[in-house]
Amino acid sequence: MSAITNHMPTAELQALDAAHHMHPFTTNDELADKGARVITRAKGVYLTDSEGNQILDGMAGLWCVNIGYGRKEMAEVAARQMMELPYYNTFFMTTHVPAIALAQEIAKLAPEGLNHVFFAGSGSEANDTNIRMVRTYWAEKGKPGKSHIISRKNAYHGSSVGSGSLGGMNYMHAQGGMPIPGIHHINQPDWWAEGGDMTPEAFGLARAQELEAKIIELGEDKVAAFIAEPVQGAGGVIVPPESYWPEIQRICDAYDILLIADEVICGFGRTGNWFGSQTMGIRPHIMTIAKGLSSGYQPIGGSIVCDEVAEVISATEFNHGYTYSGHPVAAAVAMENLRILQEEDIIERVRTVGAPALRAGLEKLAEHPLVGGLSIKGMMASLPLTPHKESRAKFAADAGTVGYMCRERCFANNLVMRHVGDRMIISPPLIIEPEDIDVFMTRARTALDETYAQLKEQDMLKSAS
Numbered sequence: 001m002s003a004i005t006n007h008m009p010t011a012e013l014q015a016l017d018a019a020h021h022m023h024p025f026t027t028n029d030e031l032a033d034k035g036a037r038v039i040t041r042a043k044g045v046y047l048t049d050s051e052g053n054q055i056l057d058g059m060a061g062l063w064c065v066n067i068g069y070g071r072k073e074m075a076e077v078a079a080r081q082m083m084e085l086p087y088y089n090t091f092f093m094t095t096h097v098p099a100i101a102l103a104q105e106i107a108k109l110a111p112e113g114l115n116h117v118f119f120a121g122s123g124s125e126a127n128d129t130n131i132r133m134v135r136t137y138w139a140e141k142g143k144p145g146k147s148h149i150i151s152r153k154n155a156y157h158g159s160s161v162g163s164g165s166l167g168g169m170n171y172m173h174a175q176g177g178m179p180i181p182g183i184h185h186i187n188q189p190d191w192w193a194e195g196g197d198m199t200p201e202a203f204g205l206a207r208a209q210e211l212e213a214k215i216i217e218l219g220e221d222k223v224a225a226f227i228a229e230p231v232q233g234a235g236g237v238i239v240p241p242e243s244y245w246p247e248i249q250r251i252c253d254a255y256d257i258l259l260i261a262d263e264v265i266c267g268f269g270r271t272g273n274w275f276g277s278q279t280m281g282i283r284p285h286i287m288t289i290a291k292g293l294s295s296g297y298q299p300i301g302g303s304i305v306c307d308e309v310a311e312v313i314s315a316t317e318f319n320h321g322y323t324y325s326g327h328p329v330a331a332a333v334a335m336e337n338l339r340i341l342q343e344e345d346i347i348e349r350v351r352t353v354g355a356p357a358l359r360a361g362l363e364k365l366a367e368h369p370l371v372g373g374l375s376i377k378g379m380m381a382s383l384p385l386t387p388h389k390e391s392r393a394k395f396a397a398d399a400g401t402v403g404y405m406c407r408e409r410c411f412a413n414n415l416v417m418r419h420v421g422d423r424m425i426i427s428p429p430l431i432i433e434p435e436d437i438d439v440f441m442t443r444a445r446t447a448l449d450e451t452y453a454q455l456k457e458q459d460m461l462k463s464a465s
């Protein structure tokens with residue numbers, strides 16, 4: 001077998017990639033023409049590519065590398081676990097120490113009453129578990145008809161058929177026969193894009209009350225659960241108005257609806273607490289976790305389940321699970337990640353150092369003529385781009401055109417900022433130091449200036465009518 005290594009010429013790696021590797025959420029033909037950027041290594045908050053560029057990762061991979069890259073302890077734990085027990089399943093009345101230890105630790109860190117963990121290999125899988133778990137819960141309670149799940153437009157809950165159906169992405173639903181039956185989507189609390197002349201408070205309340213209207217329309221005895229991200233991530237880092245979550249909580253309580261908080265991004269420190277539910281003041285019955293659970297060093301996800309639901313599910317055989325549920329290497333690595341987060345006070349530092357520095361930098365950046373505002377909670381943020389700040393106007397060009405241009409300028413300046421439509425997204429590793437936040441701001445400003453100049457030159461600073 002011939003080895004493919006980091007030392008091969010970039011063009012050769014790109015050609016092999018294009019020939020055999022199908023990328024997710026990508027037009028692969030376009031990518032083949034352009035050539036994928038080859039990432040070769042990473043340390044702290046910096047990536048290195050095959051051309052030797054040092055790129056500041058403002059996205060923590062895909063919102064997941066909370067403790068930063070290159071932590072040797074994580075590799076050592078993985079190696080040790082592989083030598084001792086590389087794999088065993090948790091079906092058939094068996095268990096192992098990594099799964100026991102991780103479940104206990106998660107229960108300890110989770111809010112009161114959330115004491116049980118069902119493991120999965122990813123966030124998508126965990127949300128598939130949740131669909132089946134909430135439906136099974138109500139069926140076991142003698143209400144099999146209480147099976148509909150309400151979610152939100154522009155939510156992201158994963159990419160499998162079940163989790164993609166929970167999500168509210170139209171472009172995903174357009175392919176492959178989604179959503180599955182029994183899933184309903186209400187409007188999102190995106191004041192910047194959809195609030196019009198309403199105050200954020202009034203708008204947040206109105207959007208929350210769409211949940212109540214939907215429950216009444218479907219019938220309380222038909223609705224199993226409401227699922228939402230405490231702060232929408234992939235939808236564009238949408239921080240709901242203050243009025244939103246208290247009203248959602250009131251409605252879930254009033255109608256006996258299970259609340260599922262999808263904590264895949266918000267969990268494990270991103271918003272300045274262990275969980276986004278704590279930051280937003282909500283009491284979910286189930287929390288979806290993945291990403292920051294292992295800081296992306298191993299694929300692992302799960303559902304943290306409250307006592308009440310766990311009690312009902314545990315009384316029957318739940319015909320569900322994954323080969324890699326509680327995978328020992330992934331669990332051991334996640335456990336080490338939780339140790340690092342705690343012993344190095346990383347979440348406390350997010351609150352006292354990281355998030356304030358990020359906010360201060362981004363507030364300055366938001367004064368840029370191209371930036372229409374700032375949405376931020378802890379270490380997740382977005383900057384909506386606009387041709388006209390005062391009216392929060394959209395560009396005349398197709399949604400995403402300008403965001404894509406800006407992302408390309410970021411890349412050219414050795415910065416990873418993702419775009420969602422025409423919003424620029426920021427979600428750095430939680431361990432980012434203030435001096436690297438300064439580097440971020442310098443590169444981001446250059447990218448914004450270059451995008452602005454390009455838009456001017458191409459006469460694209462026009463608002464949609």
Ligand SMILES: *Cc1c(COP(=O)(O)O)cnc(C)c1O
Pocket residue numbers: 121122123124125127156157158159229233234262263264265290291301
């Ligand atoms: C990424 C994400 C998921 C899906 O997780 P995967 O590990 O990619 O399957 C689910 N929910 C949210 C909120 C996410 O951000």
